[in-house]
Amino acid sequence: MENQFFREEEEKRLGEIVRTALSVEPSVPSRSSCPDPEVIRALAFNVEMDAATIKKITLHIAECYDCSMLTDKYVQEYRKQQQDES
Numbered sequence: 001m002e003n004q005f006f007r008e009e010e011e012k013r014l015g016e017i018v019r020t021a022l023s024v025e026p027s028v029p030s031r032s033s034c035p036d037p038e039v040i041r042a043l044a045f046n047v048e049m050d051a052a053t054i055k056k057i058t059l060h061i062a063e064c065y066d067c068s069m070l071t072d073k074y075v076q077e078y079r080k081q082q083q084d085e086s
Contacts, residue, residue: 034067035060044074 035057042049043057061067 031066033060034064037070040067040070041074044071045078 039053039057040061043054061071
């Protein structure tokens, strides 16, 4: 077909690459470099802290799957708490 962007075999290969990429576990830095969960919770709950600490934690969270999931959990808790107080 003239209007196809990929040939059939290219499309199949692209599908295989995408499936492989999605099945690979994300890269996780050494857990020993992770901030304390209470520090992550404090960040999610908008507790005041210095800019250098915030930057260090957020850079780590951006690279660490486990910490990003933990942050998401705490943000959801914070949002629920805010809704309950309204």
